[in-house]
Amino acid sequence: MRILLMAIAAASAAGLDVFDVSKLPANVDSLMTGPAAPSKLFKRLPVFPERLTYQIFLGVVPVGQATLEAERLVNFNGRPAYHIVSRAESNRFCDAFYKVRDLNESWIDARRLSSLGYSKNLREGRFFRDEWAVYDLNKRRFVARLTNRDAAYKVFRGTIPANVQDILSSLYYIRAQKLEPGHPVTLDVNTKENWPLVVRVLGRRKIRTPAGTWRTLLVEPGLRDREGIFVQKGRKLRVWLTDDDRKIPVRMSVQLFFGHVTAQLMPPKP
Numbered sequence: 333m334r335i336l337l338m339a340i341a342a343a344s345a346a347g348l349d350v351f352d353v354s355k356l357p358a359n360v361d362s363l364m365t366g367p368a369a370p371s372k373l374f375k376r377l378p379v380f381p382e383r384l385t386y387q388i389f390l391g392v393v394p395v396g397q398a399t400l401e402a403e404r405l406v407n408f409n410g411r412p413a414y415h416i417v418s419r420a421e422s423n424r425f426c427d428a429f430y431k432v433r434d435l436n437e438s439w440i441d442a443r444r445l446s447s448l449g450y451s452k453n454l455r456e457g458r459f460f461r462d463e464w465a466v467y468d469l470n471k472r473r474f475v476a477r478l479t480n481r482d483a484a485y486k487v488f489r490g491t492i493p494a495n496v497q498d499i500l501s502s503l504y505y506i507r508a509q510k511l512e513p514g515h516p517v518t519l520d521v522n523t524k525e526n527w528p529l530v531v532r533v534l535g536r537r538k539i540r541t542p543a544g545t546w547r548t549l550l551v552e553p554g555l556r557d558r559e560g561i562f563v564q565k566g567r568k569l570r571v572w573l574t575d576d577d578r579k580i581p582v583r584m585s586v587q588l589f590f591g592h593v594t595a596q597l598m599p600p601k602p
Contacts, residue, residue, distance in 0.1 A: 350409070350466050351475050356487065358479070360451050360464045364415070364439070366406030374442040377402055377414060378507045378578050386584070386595035387542065388420065396422040396432060398595055400581070402504065408439040408448050409466060415439055416500050430457045438500035441469065445505055447522075450498035465524065467496055476524045493520040497529070502553070503571075506531055507579040511549050530554045539572055539583060543597040546582050548572040 350356060350363070357363075381403040388396040398420040406415045415437070422432040433455040439448040449466040465476035465488075474492050479485040497505050497519050509517055513535045521529040534550040552570050568587040573579040582597040 351468070351473065351489070356475070356477065358477075359462075360449055360466060363409040363449070363466065364406050365408075366404060366415075368405045368407045368412035368442070370405060371412070371442070374405075374412065375445045375508075377440075377445075377504055379580065380414065383600075384580070385598045385601070387598050388422075389594045389596065390426075391591050394423065395426040395593075396420060405442065406439070411448055412442040413439040413448050414442055414504075416504060418500055432456050436500050438498050440501045440504060444469065444495065445501075445508060446495045447498045447501040450500060463524075465498065465522065467492055467522065469494075469496075474522055478524070488524045490525070492522050492526060496520050496522050496526075499523065499555070502529055502531075503581065506551065506553075507573065507581075511551065511573070511579070513549070534570075536575060537572060541582050541596045541598075543582065543599045546572070547575045548582060549575050549579070 350360075379402070382401065383403055384400040386398040386400070387394055388398055398418065401417040402414055403417075404415040406413055408415070416439070418434075418436040420432055420434040422430065426432070435451075435453040437451040439450070440446070441448050446469055447467055448469070449464065451464040452461055454461040460481045462479040463476065465474055467474045469492075472492050472494065474488075474490055474496075476488040477485055478488070498521065502519060502521060505519060506517060511517065511533050513533050515533060517531045517533070519529050519531070521527055531554070532552045534552055537548050537550050539546055539548055550570060550572055552568070555569050570585045571581050572583040573581055580597070584595040586593045
């Protein structure tokens with residue numbers, strides 16, 4: 333057994349050929365080995381390591397909690413990557429009528445700040461999604477797998493732009509850019525197909541959260557239907573980033589057909 337595990341780890345470090353249908357994994361955890369050694373060649377994230385905790389509200393009613401983490405530098409499919417993890421979980425009150433258990437992961441190439449792949453395991457009421465994608469930045473191609481509740485799955489393949497992002501990595505890419513009101517930022521995103529994500533910078537705002545009072549930049553990413561971070565069915569997402577080099581998301585608000593879901597930054601735990 334030990335020899336087998338060593339062989340699997342060695343193959344993962346070298347990069348598995350996930351584009352071979354016969355080797356297509358059910359999930360991409362097997363592609364992640366680590367940790368990766370830090371290097372001066374890596375591009376830095378605005379804050380690393382980082383762990384943010386949010387209280388989620390439906391209107392003014394607390395309905396759950398979420399976390400956003402960038403704490404690990406790992407090897408993903410043979411390349412050094414920042415491992416980004418987003419979790420959202422409804423509280424006991426909300427569980428009674430709309431239970432949420434979401435896990436989103438992204439692996440960002442440490443040298444280019446492009447996405448190497450993402451994974452989604454989403455449970456929101458009756459909504460179910462297990463999905464992953466892996467990007468080959470050198471050959472500019474991708475493979476993705478979408479699994480249904482009954483374990484049936486579909487495989488998607490295609491080409492990608494030179495610098496591609498997923499939904500979660502897009503947040504960190506935007507945070508690494510210089511933002512000015514009135515100057516939108518456009519980036520190439522792939523979620524089983526390529527599409528342009530236009531991020532509008534609406535202006536500067538001073539807001540208060542449970543974690544303090546902040547001077548922020550208000551941005552609005554033009555997301556596609558069912559493509560979000562904490563909530564998958566939002567019509568409009570707005571994010572308040574601290575107006576400094578860190579650009580910490582201190583508030584996120586998603587418009588739904590029956591109101592707003594808002595994530596407010598909480599003070600760090602001791």
